[in-house]
Structures are given as structure tokens and as C-alpha cells.
Amino acid sequence: MSGNRHVVIIGNGISGVTCARNLRKLDENVRITLVSGESKFFFSRTALMYVYMGHMKFEHTQPYENWFWEKNRLELKEAWVKEIDYSSKQIIFQSGEKLAYDDLVIAVGSKPNKFGWKGQDLKGVQGLYSKQDLELMESNTQSGVSRAVIVGGGLIGIEMAEMLAYKKIPVSFLVREAGFWDNILPKEESALVGKHILEHHIDLRLESELEEIIGDESGRVKAVRTKSGEEIPCQFVGLTAGVSPNIDFLKGSELLTNRGVKVNLSFETNIPNVYAIGDCAEFDQSPAEDRRPIEQVWYTGRMHGETLAQTLAGRPTSYKPGHWFNSAKFLDIEYQTYGTVPASWDSSRVDSFYWEHSGGKIAFRMLLDKSGTLLGINNFGFRLRHEFFDRALSEKWSGTKVIANLAKANFDPEFFAPYYIEIQKEFKNQFGGDFKVSKPSFIQKLFGASV
Known part of the structure; x- marks a missing residue:
């Protein structure tokens, strides 16, 4: 099907590499080239802090061995792109060298924001x-x-x-x-x-x-x-x-840009055979009710790459992001969010349940609409299962059903303090509900069930 078709991907972050890997699985014949001036090999961007702190070496941030790319016939070009000639379908590197493409994927990520502060370009x-x-x-x-x-x-x-x-x-x-x-x-x-x-x-x-x-x-x-x-x-x-799409070198051409490269839900730009994914892509319509036009999260970048690979392999596919979720760490406090939990809400339309441990490092928030249906949760200091809340949101569970089954969402080992028990007690105090509060297991009793 692909013949000698050449797909060039600018950017070897999670979006670009995921697209390349999935395209190779779907098409054995297409030629694929990954272009990056930042690094020859893909690395985990979120691990950079651990390199700085001496917990790992930079090569440990690379999830694939160096032979992986040649084995899978993924060509690597370590160079910075100067401009793109869309009419002749060529990338022009800063060295003056050129590379022809049949399909082009722009996956150039983000750059740190600068707001014109005096002295922002000083050393240090x-x-x-x-x-x-x-x-x-x-x-x-x-x-x-x-x-x-x-x-x-x-x-x-x-x-x-x-x-x-x-x-x-x-x-x-x-x-x-x-x-x-x-x-x-x-x-x-x-x-x-x-x-x-x-x-x-x-x-x-x-x-x-x-x-x-x-x-x-x-x-x-x-x-x-x-x-x-x-x-x-x-x-x-x-x-x-904050960060913003890294697209300065793309502006001023026939490629349609705003804050990012403008794309539809198939990641197509206004130029045929040119696509954009990841942090640098800006949807011309929201991919879902609770999503933003630019998605700058690791897992959404991966989903962009997986989706576009299908289209490039001859299986046109639109982006369906599912329910929003994210996770992070604030020093040693883990954070998870599922569904819609904004910074503020209209209390005439939304009910909030909030529980915080007396130690001030563990908390649980659940938002419900006025019919009692789950809208989203925030979770601090302990871990809950993604698949549990994905199902609860998809099936439009009531908040009472979520809380009654919260033990099933618990991700932490059994000997960790079972915070869901105290959450259940507090929810029953605030909202009522016909359910039984979970009882700690023998192991939890042995190690201390009190939170």
C-alpha cells in the first residue's frame, strides 16, 4: 500500500515517537524518519529532574535501547529545522541540507514562556x-x-x-x-x-x-x-x-497557526499531507466538552500519536480523548484528577464533597451535579485506580455509588492506612446514603486502620 512513501516526523517526544512506533506496527513498508535537534534518541522528559538530582544518568531516561530504532527501521536525523517548503514537500535544515517527505507530522512540543521581562535573557x-x-x-x-x-x-x-x-x-x-x-x-x-x-x-x-x-x-x-x-x-x-507551542519557525507561512498549529480532530492542518500532534497542536474545535484546544499532557500526546498512526496507515481515525485525567507530584504528595474539577464552580449547579486528613497532606474532593451524578474527583496523598473512575464517569454513577465502592478504587497496598473508610464516614455525615462503611481487613487492623 505504502510503496516508497516517506513519512517525516519533526520532533521525537512522546507524540512523535508514539506515532512512529505505531505506524511501523501497522505498515511494514513505509519509510519513517524522526527529526530532532534536541537529542538523537527519545527520552522521558519527566525524568530530567532525577538526572539533575543524581538519581539516574541521562541514558537511563531512554526507554529503548539504541539498537531499537534500526531494528524497527525508524531512521533518526539529529538536526534543527529552519523552514518547510510545502510546495516542494521538503524540510530545510539550518545546515542547508534538505529532506523530502510525502507526509509530514509536526510534533515539536512546547517551550517555556517569556513575557518580555527586562533581563529575561541574562546569564543564569x-x-x-x-x-x-x-x-x-x-x-x-x-x-x-x-x-x-x-x-x-x-x-x-x-x-x-x-x-x-x-x-x-x-x-x-x-x-x-x-x-x-x-x-x-x-x-x-x-x-x-x-x-x-x-x-x-x-x-x-x-x-x-x-x-x-x-x-x-x-x-x-x-x-x-x-x-x-x-x-x-x-x-x-x-x-x-507555563509553556507555549514551539512554533516560531513555522509562523509567517501558508500553514495556519494561532497559539499552536491549527488542526481538526484528525490532526490535519490546512495543507494536504501535513499534520500536527502533541503540545504544538491546537484543535479548531474542542475534542470533548471538558477539553482545551491545546493539550499539553504526556498521556494526551501519546494518544495523539496512536490516533494519527491509524490515519497514516490508511485507516482514517478521529481523536476521541475519553474522560480527562492527570497526575503529578507536589514534592512528595501525589495528585490525581479524573473528570471535571475546575478551580471554582457554580454552587447552584454543582455540589462539592471535600475531606481532608487532619495531617493536612491527604485530601479527597468529589464534584456532583444537582442530580447527584459524578462530575469529577481530586485526590491528594494516596492513589486511586484510573479504570474505576473511567468506568464511573462513563456509566454516570451517582456520588453515593462511587463512595460506597471506593474500596475497589484503592490502589495502595493493603497495609497502607485505608483512607477510603474515613472518606465514606464523612460523606455519609454530609450527604447521607444507604450504604455500609467498609470495614478494615485483618491486615489493616494489624498495622493500624486509624488514619
């Missing part, structure tokens, strides 16, 4: 996304750093704070909002995370916004100034105020 100022960013951070913090400042909350910010704290570099964390990640988390969860950050001796400063980064005579950062006029001496600044 950087974001954290790429392998090159990791190497730069290792160089920038090797010596002579008595304090670091991180600008912007969120998941990359908390990762960078943990990395620096591990190296015993004091950190001031500037968050312009009133609560940590409070555009995503409800106020109770935001407060829980903020308190936990402070307990780790990280100087979290809420409602503190960057005005200027100040440099010394050599062009290196020496301080930051906030909008309140405070000056904080520092030798390293991490810019972690």
Missing part, C-alpha cells in the same frame, strides 16, 4: 523543558549560587524548586496568584499544596509578581525586583510561568 536565567535546558541548569547552578528565584507556579515550577532544594540551594518562589496553582486547583487543595511547600523550607511568596531581572556588569543575574519594589538577591532565576 532560564526555563526547564528540553535536554539543553537541563544541561544549562546544571552549568548555571554548579557553583556560586547562594539563592535562586523561581517565577511562576505550576508543575514545572514545583519540580525546579525540588531540584534546587535537593542541592541545598535556597529558593524564593514567586507566584502572582493568591494561591498556588489556583487557576487549576480549588482553594482548599491550593492551600494544602502551598502549606506543604512552605514546610519544605521553600520561600513561597503568593501575590508576588516579577517586575525586572537585574544583571551585573558581566551580564549575569544578580537580583530580581518584584512589582511591590522588593529586591531579592539571587544568582539563578527559573522561568516557569
Whole structure:
């Protein structure tokens, strides 16, 4: 079917590599080339922090052996793309070399945001996304750093704070909002995370916004100034105020872009045989009711790659993302979310159940519509099973049914404290419900069932 057809994928992150691997499984004959200037081999981006902290070497972040690519006839081209000639179907590299394609997949990911702050390009100022960013951070913090400042909350910010704290570099964390990640988390969860950050001796400063980064005579950062006029001496600044699609080199051409590369639900752009997936793709219509036009999450990138591979193999497939979920860590507190739990909601339309352990590091939130049907949950400090909530959302379970069966969702080993028992008790106190509260097993009693 494919003959000598050549599929070129720009970007070897989770989206691009997943697309290449799945396309090869579906089509033995198509020629596939992965292009990346960042690294020759695919690596786990989420593991970069552990390389910095010395828990693993960079090669340990590569899930496939180097021979994997040749064995599966996936060609690798380590180079940076300068521009694309869509009329002649050629990629032009910064070296001037060209590469022809029949189908082109753009999977170039994200880049750290910069908002035009004075001093944002000084030495010692950087974001954290790429392998090159990791190497730069290792160089920038090797010596002579008595304090670091991180600008912007969120998941990359908390990762960078943990990395620096591990190296015993004091950190001031500037968050312009009133609560940590409070555009995503409800106020109770935001407060829980903020308190936990402070307990780790990280100087979290809420409602503190960057005005200027100040440099010394050599062009290196020496301080930051906030909008309140405070000056904080520092030798390293991490810019972690979100990411945006890495598409600067694509703008100004016939390819339709906005914040990202515009695509339909089949990942097709406005140019025939050109597709975009992953962080850099922007849907022209929402893929589902609770989804955003740009999805910058690891598992959605994987799903993009799997879906597009079907289309490229001659099996046209539209993207069906299913129910939203995500997971992360705030230092040593694990976080999971399933379904729809916004930062705030209309209480005339939505009921909220919230339970928090007295220790302040474990919490459970469930949102219900006024008929009592599950909308979504947040979970902090213990693990619950994804397949349980995927089924509950698909089958539109009531909140009472979810809570009554919560023991089945428990992911932690049996000898962990069974928090679901206390959650069941509290839900019954607040909402009632005709169900029995779970009883701890013998092993739980032996190790202590009290939470």
C-alpha cells in the first residue's frame, strides 16, 4: 500500500515517537524518519529532574535501547529545522541540507514562556523543558549560587524548586496568584499544596509578581525586583510561568497557526499531507466538552500519536480523548484528577464533597451535579485506580455509588492506612446514603486502620 512513501516526523517526544512506533506496527513498508535537534534518541522528559538530582544518568531516561530504532527501521536525523517548503514537500535544515517527505507530522512540543521581562535573557536565567535546558541548569547552578528565584507556579515550577532544594540551594518562589496553582486547583487543595511547600523550607511568596531581572556588569543575574519594589538577591532565576507551542519557525507561512498549529480532530492542518500532534497542536474545535484546544499532557500526546498512526496507515481515525485525567507530584504528595474539577464552580449547579486528613497532606474532593451524578474527583496523598473512575464517569454513577465502592478504587497496598473508610464516614455525615462503611481487613487492623 505504502510503496516508497516517506513519512517525516519533526520532533521525537512522546507524540512523535508514539506515532512512529505505531505506524511501523501497522505498515511494514513505509519509510519513517524522526527529526530532532534536541537529542538523537527519545527520552522521558519527566525524568530530567532525577538526572539533575543524581538519581539516574541521562541514558537511563531512554526507554529503548539504541539498537531499537534500526531494528524497527525508524531512521533518526539529529538536526534543527529552519523552514518547510510545502510546495516542494521538503524540510530545510539550518545546515542547508534538505529532506523530502510525502507526509509530514509536526510534533515539536512546547517551550517555556517569556513575557518580555527586562533581563529575561541574562546569564543564569532560564526555563526547564528540553535536554539543553537541563544541561544549562546544571552549568548555571554548579557553583556560586547562594539563592535562586523561581517565577511562576505550576508543575514545572514545583519540580525546579525540588531540584534546587535537593542541592541545598535556597529558593524564593514567586507566584502572582493568591494561591498556588489556583487557576487549576480549588482553594482548599491550593492551600494544602502551598502549606506543604512552605514546610519544605521553600520561600513561597503568593501575590508576588516579577517586575525586572537585574544583571551585573558581566551580564549575569544578580537580583530580581518584584512589582511591590522588593529586591531579592539571587544568582539563578527559573522561568516557569507555563509553556507555549514551539512554533516560531513555522509562523509567517501558508500553514495556519494561532497559539499552536491549527488542526481538526484528525490532526490535519490546512495543507494536504501535513499534520500536527502533541503540545504544538491546537484543535479548531474542542475534542470533548471538558477539553482545551491545546493539550499539553504526556498521556494526551501519546494518544495523539496512536490516533494519527491509524490515519497514516490508511485507516482514517478521529481523536476521541475519553474522560480527562492527570497526575503529578507536589514534592512528595501525589495528585490525581479524573473528570471535571475546575478551580471554582457554580454552587447552584454543582455540589462539592471535600475531606481532608487532619495531617493536612491527604485530601479527597468529589464534584456532583444537582442530580447527584459524578462530575469529577481530586485526590491528594494516596492513589486511586484510573479504570474505576473511567468506568464511573462513563456509566454516570451517582456520588453515593462511587463512595460506597471506593474500596475497589484503592490502589495502595493493603497495609497502607485505608483512607477510603474515613472518606465514606464523612460523606455519609454530609450527604447521607444507604450504604455500609467498609470495614478494615485483618491486615489493616494489624498495622493500624486509624488514619
